[in-house]
Amino acid sequence: MTWDTIRAKKPIVHCITNYVVANFTANALLALHASPIMADELLEVEDVTTLSDGLLLNIGTLNERTVKSMLVAGKKANDLHKFVVLDPVGCGASAYRKLVTQQLVQEIQFSMIRCNAGELAALSNIDNMSRGVDAGDVNYNITAAAEALAIQYQCIVAVSGEVDIITDGLATSQVTGGHRWMEQVTGAGCLLSALCVAVLASSPANPLQAIVALHKDYKKMAEQAALTSPALGDFHYSLLNQLHLGVN
Numbered sequence: 448m449t450w451d452t453i454r455a456k457k458p459i460v461h462c463i464t465n466y467v468v469a470n471f472t473a474n475a476l477l478a479l480h481a482s483p484i485m486a487d488e489l490l491e492v493e494d495v496t497t498l499s500d501g502l503l504l505n506i507g508t509l510n511e512r513t514v515k516s517m518l519v520a521g522k523k524a525n526d527l528h529k530f531v532v533l534d535p536v537g538c539g540a541s542a543y544r545k546l547v548t549q550q551l552v553q554e555i556q557f558s559m560i561r562c563n564a565g566e567l568a569a570l571s572n573i574d575n576m577s578r579g580v581d582a583g584d585v586n587y588n589i590t591a592a593a594e595a596l597a598i599q600y601q602c603i604v605a606v607s608g609e610v611d612i613i614t615d616g617l618a619t620s621q622v623t624g625g626h627r628w629m630e631q632v633t634g635a636g637c638l639l640s641a642l643c644v645a646v647l648a649s650s651p652a653n654p655l656q657a658i659v660a661l662h663k664d665y666k667k668m669a670e671q672a673a674l675t676s677p678a679l680g681d682f683h684y685s686l687l688n689q690l691h692l693g694v695n
């Protein structure tokens with residue numbers, strides 16, 4: 448259902464994202480007939496947010512210039528009641544990332560925060576060793592922290608890993624499955640965040656349910672991709688093929 452819903456709506460997705468995953472993200476959205484627009488110039492972000500159906504703020508390769516653009520775009524999206532998703536990539540890796548993430552969650556009302564367990568720990572001020580943009584070893588109660596964060600920021604929180612946890616602070620779901628190769632291709636999490644924007648912007652009756660369904664379908668997609676991939680390089684391309692074929 449997820450892929451059909453996006454195909455039917457064809458949302459315009461404004462992505463302020465990192466340069467590692469920008470191309471992969473755009474290709475995946477196009478495979479689903481969504482329209483990605485990567486735009487991070489301060490002089491144009493308000494216009495682009497206005498014409499788009501939803502906004503992604505991904506801090507993966509943040510810098511002072513793009514952070515200003517993220518704040519302006521996020522506030523514009525709030526004014527226009529558009530969906531905004533935050534991917535706080537590697538927010539435990541440096542003091543600057545942590546500071547920016549705090550500023551973003553304080554100044555922008557997010558519809559959703561999508562992160563891994565390492566990023567959740569940093570956002571929740573839980574002492575957990577950071578492995579940069581990867582989750583690393585986890586020694587805390589992810590579900591409790593995700594639920595607390597969802598209540599604190601009044602939004603959906605989704606935490607990815609071998610098991611995904613999705614909550615709005617009241618109802619919590621776990622999604623199992625997928626494939627461990629997802630950890631070894633860059634952009635699997637960042638793409639999931641962009642797809643969250645596409646799903647929310649496709650006007651589901653129940654946003655939380657739609658986000659849980661997306662996480663299930665995304666894990667199924669990874670399983671299918673692995674079946675047809677002798678090794679990792681094929682797997683990366685096969686993810687795009689699966690989105691193109693639309694296997695739910």
Ligand SMILES: Nc1ncnc2c1ncn2[C@@H]1O[C@H](COP(=O)(O)OP(=O)(O)O)[C@@H](O)[C@H]1O
Binds near residue numbers: 562608
């Ligand atoms: N060990 C694993 N087994 C199965 N699926 C995984 C595993 N690790 C991550 N995934 C899946 O890969 C996708 C990206 O998650 P993750 O790698 O945690 O994101 P990020 O890139 O933000 O760290 C999610 O759909 C998640 O369910």
Ligand SMILES: Cc1ncsc1CCOP(=O)(O)O
Binds near residue numbers: 468536580632634
């Ligand atoms: C490697 C890297 N460095 C900065 S952003 C980025 C991409 C991270 O992508 P993902 O978190 O989806 O694997």
